[in-house]
Amino acid sequence: MPSKSTSNTSSKNKSARSAPRAPLARAYDEHFKVTNAYRATLPDVMQSPASAIEGARVAIQQVGIDGFKLPMRFAIDTHGSRGARDAQQKAKPDPILQADPILQARVTGTVSLEAARKGINMSRIMRTFYEHASDVCSPELLARILQKYRRAHASLEARLRVAFSFPARQRSLRSGLDGWQYYDAAYEVTIAPAGDATAADADSGLRTPDSGGKERKRRGQTPAAPAARRFIEIDFVYSSACPCSSALAEHARATRGVFAIGHSQRSKARVRVEIAHGKRLDAAALREHCAAALRTETQVLVKREDEQAFAELNGAHLKFVEDAARLLYARLAADARVRDFRIICAHYESLHSHDAVSVLCKGAPGGMTAGTLDFRAMAF
Helix, strand or coil: CCCHHHHHHHHHHHHHHHCCCCCCCCCCCCCCCCCHHHHHHCCCHHHCCHHHCCCCCCCEEEEEEEEEEEEEEECCCCCCCHHHHHHHHHCCCCHHHCCCCEEEEEEEEEEEECCCCCCCCCHHHHHHHHCCCCCEECHHHHHHHHHHHHHHCCCCCEEEEEEEEEEEEEECCCCCCEEEEEEEEEEEEEEECCCCCCCECCCCCCECCCCHHHHHHHCCCCCCCCEEEEEEEEEEEEEEECHHHHHHHHHHHHHHCCCCCCCEEEEEEEEEEEECCCCCCCHHHHHHHHHHHHCCECCCCCCHHHHHHHHHHHHHCCCCHHHHHHHHHHHHHCCCCEEEEEEEEEECCCCCCCCEEEEEECCCCCCCCCCCCCHHHHCC
């Protein structure tokens, strides 16, 4: 039979367990102030030991954020074509054309994660970026930001991509009108251990990790300092008039007196370049390359004389999808600021129910490859 003292203790414990708890507050305290002492008590689950990792204890190549947006200034020439620039010099100042326009930036930032670490502090990527929110966005700025948050996360590799759409004035071919053409573009910077014998990823043009750094560490050698690689990507929309269809239409006219029209279609080139070490390049310069190589950019404002001129322009610059890729290759290969590049062209056929596509790379050692098959991602 239990003693009286034991029985009393048991009763007290049972009473304590059954006593109702005070209800939790269901109101937001606007006046609560966080002190350093209180902040020090907050749990940080990401600092949990490796034993808290769920699933396989393996390294993760990329982890971070995508779709973080903020306004940023970009060092981009928005004057566009020579005709638009000449007209603007004679007109009143346009606030949109002032230096360093403010555009919406869509940020993707990732770092590598070691197998023994639970996770990363993702808000640190955003905070690091906001420290430079008032700076002018360029590949060089992104390289500095990337180095900073790579060190903050103690990661071997890191990637940062800022996507944006920038305007440029386009002069009509003959009527003297001008309008705004917009271009989807992105600046991207990557950091990986220098000396890794890795090839560029087929879709992004980025290297993937191998054991080069680990091998140097095993041999007692000092790991090489990580270097940043800078990329620019742009989508350029143009018209492609089919050389074969044009020849067949002319044959019908000449041999049978039949009125016929060769087909043309709206087309897109997605051009990605890696900037050479010590050189500078921006999205506006890449747009100029595309315009000069392809010659038949789609138009913004047109009158009848402009539409006629555009028909003549297409007739003067007939092109298959193979021609478009090679025209861009010739232009980019001649620019010493470009270390490597990849060109994807898609002609959205008006004749066929399918599209014509081509991929062409410079072929730089350890550079980009033509392995992509996801052409639908380029569709309008």
